[in-house]
Amino acid sequence: MANNTFMDGETIAAIATAAGKGGIGIVRLSGPKAMSIAKQLIQADLSPRHALFSSFLTSDLEKIDEGIALYFPKPNSFTGEDVVELQGHGGAVVLNLLLAETIKLGARIARPGEFSERAFLNDKIDLIQAEAIADIIESRSETAAKSAMRSLSGEFSKKIHTLTEDITKLRVYVEAAIDFPEEEVDFVSDGYVLNALNNLNNSIEKIWQKAKQGSLIRDGVSVVIIGKPNAGKSSLLNLLAGDDLAIVNPRAGTTRDILREDIQIDGLPLRIVDTAGLRDSEDEVEQEGIRRAKKEIEKADIVLFxxxxxxxxxxxEDKKQTFDKIHQELASFKITPPDNSAFIVVNNKIDINKASPFINSNPYFTEVALSAKTGEGFNLFTDSLKNLCGFNEGESNFVARSRHIEALDHARDYILQGKVQLVDNQASELLAEDLRQAQSYLGSITGAVSSDDLLGEIFSSFCIGK
Ligand SMILES: Nc1nc2c(ncn2[C@@H]2O[C@H](COP(=O)(O)OP(=O)(O)OP(=O)(O)O)[C@@H](O)[C@H]2O)c(=O)[nH]1
Ligand SMILES: [Mg+2]
Structure with missing residues (x-):
């Protein structure tokens, strides 16, 4: 974004603190009138970045509240515009009165995410960092919050910038050779371009891996437990949750509805869904339970059978036969299991037949053996879940979204396509175009290249006042 291209002249205001009661509540203003509005409210001048204790007054000099006023002049503020924060008492009524007064004095109510949007449009942060702000606020685990903080600090952005610089250098080289054919640079034989393309591909792969981890941490993984009645599905949910959430009973058909629980395994957020046992039943409630189980399977990232x-x-047992048997069984309920990479067969109750816990992968499915009652084999099982998600705990990740992963996928595809143009077709013009496309996809990650639709979609999901 070009510097300060965005200045619609409007001053925006919002309650920046969470709804509900709190010790302190903040009304935030940003825009050209922020200072003059504040001056009217506190009937005094504000010095930059100095806390001033003051009354907050209406135009009739009636006291609405009292608290601290802070002034951050442009450009050294969060939004890059003049910003004022009025920190009063954290009650909904008093904060709304204060907000209404700022509107009377010429501000307008901010849209969700508009402060961050202005920060982005005024080049204070890039799009990755703006998204990271929303992710910090919405993070549901310590790992997610830490990863979001790394993105906000610019770790992810820096990697994209380095990659973009490398592509730029390569584009300059390729396009110069196209423009000055008399120099007769032989791309293929000099090896420089091919080497650079391979390096770019490797770098994208490394960033992709980290971003993938980041998106798992941000979005979590949905895991649905299915199987015959009495297999121990609810017992496994309870074991994962570390609590007696679901009713467990020797009577088959205990669980009739969907039960959900959000948990974490070593920082990996999982949304666990327990379902009604699959069996032919005349019971309408049970049939409905099975219908609901089916719906959950369609949405799941991982299915535990x-x-x-x-x-x-x-x-x-012959694994191929087992696989066919399970598929037939599920097909009789019109259920199609997900592909092998997202399907785990969980053999439960090994405490009864005194079998040892195990984990193995055959060409048809991943298999574990455990006891949901004694907890034997539980660690092997959670390891298999983490493996299946490609989750490496302890790795310092940055938070990422699926749109970042998609853009990295596209960028990589163009680099690989460029390689084909170079090696197989010696088509330097087409290679140059592929490099341009790859760069454009990387630009969409940081927001260097963005559309109004994309920005609207991103910022509208923010909370008000941020
Ligand atoms: N010995 C032993 N019993 C288990 C184990 N897991 C579950 N059970 C028992 O098996 C019975 C059924 O367990 P649930 O967890 O209710 O089974 P479910 O699959 O949820 O059953 P429905 O809700 O009826 O579909 C209960 O009596 C559990 O105590 C296990 O690992 N070992
Ligand atoms: Mg159950």
């Missing part, structure tokens, strides 16, 4: 290890011959 639970079965009773006591009833299965775990060591000698």
């Amino acid at each position: 639970m079965r009773d290890a006591v009833l299965e011959n775990l060591t000698t």
Whole structure:
């Protein structure tokens, strides 16, 4: 974005603190009239970045509240515009009275995310950082908050900038050779371009891996537990949640509705869904439960198919036959399981047949054996979940969104396509165009290239006052 291209002249105001009661509540103003509005309210001048204790008054000099006023003159403020914060008491009525007074004095109510949008448009932060602000506020785990903070500090942006610079350098080289054919640079034989394309591809891959981790941490993974009645599905939910959430009972058909619980395993957020056991039943409530289970499977990232290890011959079974049997069973309920990479067969109740816990992968599915009752094999099971998600705990990630991953995918595709143009077709013009496209996708991540629609979509999901 060009510097300060955005100045619609309007001053915006919003209650920046959360709805509800609190010790302190803040009304925030940004824009050219912020200072003059504040001056009317406190009947005094404000010095930059100095806290002033004052009354907040109406135009009839009636006292609405009292508190601290802070003034951050442009351009050294969050939005890059004049910003004033009025910190009063944290009650909804008093804050709304104060907000209404700022509107009377010429401000307008801010749209959700408009302060951050202005910060972005005035080049105070890039789009990754703006999104990270929303992610910090909405983070549901310590790991998510820390990852979002790393993105806000610019770790993710820096990597994209380096990548963009590398592409720029390569574009200059390629386009110069196109423009000055008399120099006769032979791209293929000099190896420089091919080497650079390979390096770019490797760098994108590394960033992609980190971004993928970041998006898992941000968005979580939905895991649905299905299986016959009595397999121990609700027992597994309870074990994962560390609490007696679901009713567990030897009677088959105990769970009839969907039960959900958000949990975390070593920083990986999981949304666990327990479902009604799959069986043919005349009972309408049970049938509805099975219909709901089906819907959840369609939305799930990972499906756990639970079965009773006591009833299965775990060591000698033919995995292909098992796979076919499970598929047939699910098909009889019109359920299509997800592909192998998101399907785990959980053999439960190994405490009864005294089997050892295990985890293995065969060409058809990932399989674990555990006891939801004693907890035996639980760690192996959680490891298999983390593996399946590609989650490496302890790695310092930055928060990322699916739109970032998609843009990285596109950028990589163009780099690989460029390689084909170079090596197979010796088509330097087409290579130059591919590099341009790759750069444009990277630009969409930081917001260097952005559309109004995209910005609208991103900032409208923010909370008011941010
Ligand atoms: N010994 C043993 N019993 C278990 C284990 N897991 C579950 N059970 C028992 O099996 C019975 C059924 O467990 P649930 O967790 O209710 O099974 P479910 O799959 O949710 O059953 P529905 O809700 O009816 O579909 C209960 O009596 C549990 O105590 C296990 O690992 N070992
Ligand atoms: Mg149950």
